[in-house]
Amino acid sequence: MKASVYYGKNDIRYEDVAVPEIEDGDILVKMKSCGLCGTDIHKAQHQTVTGPVVLSHEIAAEVVKVGKRVTRFRPGDRVVTAIHVPCFSCHYCDRGHFTLCEQFKPTNIEPGGFAEYIRLPELHVKHLTHKIPQGVSWEKAAMVEPIGCCLHGLKQAAITPGCSVLVMGSGTIGLLSAQLSAMMGASNVIVSDLSPFKLDLALRLGINHAINPAQENLEARIGEITDGLGVDLVVIAAGVSSLLPQAVNLLRRGGRVVVFSPFDQNNMVSIDAARFFRDEISIVGTYSLSSYEMPEAVEIISRNRINIDEMITHRWPLSSLGEAIEFAANPQHDVLKVIMQMDD
Ligand SMILES: [Zn+2]
Numbered sequence: 553m554k555a556s557v558y559y560g561k562n563d564i565r566y567e568d569v570a571v572p573e574i575e576d577g578d579i580l581v582k583m584k585s586c587g588l589c590g591t592d593i594h595k596a597q598h599q600t601v602t603g604p605v606v607l608s609h610e611i612a613a614e615v616v617k618v619g620k621r622v623t624r625f626r627p628g629d630r631v632v633t634a635i636h637v638p639c640f641s642c643h644y645c646d647r648g649h650f651t652l653c654e655q656f657k658p659t660n661i662e663p664g665g666f667a668e669y670i671r672l673p674e675l676h677v678k679h680l681t682h683k684i685p686q687g688v689s690w691e692k693a694a695m696v697e698p699i700g701c702c703l704h705g706l707k708q709a710a711i712t713p714g715c716s717v718l719v720m721g722s723g724t725i726g727l728l729s730a731q732l733s734a735m736m737g738a739s740n741v742i743v744s745d746l747s748p749f750k751l752d753l754a755l756r757l758g759i760n761h762a763i764n765p766a767q768e769n770l771e772a773r774i775g776e777i778t779d780g781l782g783v784d785l786v787v788i789a790a791g792v793s794s795l796l797p798q799a800v801n802l803l804r805r806g807g808r809v810v811v812f813s814p815f816d817q818n819n820m821v822s823i824d825a826a827r828f829f830r831d832e833i834s835i836v837g838t839y840s841l842s843s844y845e846m847p848e849a850v851e852i853i854s855r856n857r858i859n860i861d862e863m864i865t866h867r868w869p870l871s872s873l874g875e876a877i878e879f880a881a882n883p884q885h886d887v888l889k890v891i892m893q894m895d896d
């Protein structure tokens with residue numbers, strides 16, 4: 553079978569690899585659509601993983617073979633899945649922190665999403681794999697995993713009807729978080745980004761305000777929009793750590809910042825710490841998703857609760873992964889979600 557294998561920066565090879573063998577509780581799927589995640593681009597560009605490795609975790613696929621003990625799925629089923637499974641019984645899992653479980657990161661699909669065939673191990677089959685409802689396209693189904701991640705983050709956000717939300721960064725995660733916030737009842741949703749293309753897209757998706765901080769004073773605009781109160785919630789969905797002090801300053805009293813971004817460069821920042829005691833603000837982090845968000849994300853997609861179609865801007869065949877990453881990583885390009893596709 554073919555896979556797009558990452559060996560190092562600017563070195564992704566579309567090559568022959570062995571079809572994974574399945575065991576009795578596993579299933580083998582044929583990839584149909586696979587999303588290119590910001591973290592895949594980050595890993596490839598900043599070389600935070602050592603190759604050879606097959607990236608991607610946003611998979612929509614068709615079941616082609618099932619192990620003897622598998623009863624929930626059969627060949628021909630259309631499924632979505634994610635990549636990490638917690639143990640559900642450790643100190644972290646007992647407290648609902650599934651993504652921090654020691655078993656979480658070591659569990660993985662084989663070899664990764666950017667491959668023709670993928671083995672979903674028994675734990676993934678049991679806890680993370682769901683059928684794609686009728687009428688949902690492959691490429692839309694590939695958005696289930698990122699939607700699940702945003703739901704996971706927004707569970708920390710305590711969105712209440714009528715609240716105001718600022719999402720810093722209007723990439724896929726930013727625009728999904730903004731749309732989901734509105735779906736959950738936020739009445740004033742604001743996004744910020746440096747890309748005019750992404751800001752236009754945000755307005756087309758129904759976001760109330762789209763601000764370019766290079767052209768407008770973000771603090772002044774937030775003041776205007778919220779009558780001087782500040783926003784109830786800031787979601788940081790851009791990997792720029794200097795956004796954190798700014799986010800803290802833009803909160804209303806009692807507001808909250810949800811950080812959903814790898815701040816792994818220049819990560820030491822200063823914030824106005826007096827606001828914790830004086831204004832009861834809070835800052836929480838979020839990463840990935842738990843198995844509980846997968847069915848919720850499937851439901852949101854199948855009922856068209858948010859606009860996904862407009863967010864998918866580019867499609868490439870799996871063989872062009874290197875080109876797709878280079879294109880998507882260039883801030884000059886008008887691109888939001890890239891979907892890699894496997895032909896029949
Ligand atoms: Zn992702």
Ligand SMILES: [Zn+2]
Pocket residue numbers: 638639640641642643644645646653654655
């Ligand atoms: Zn655990």
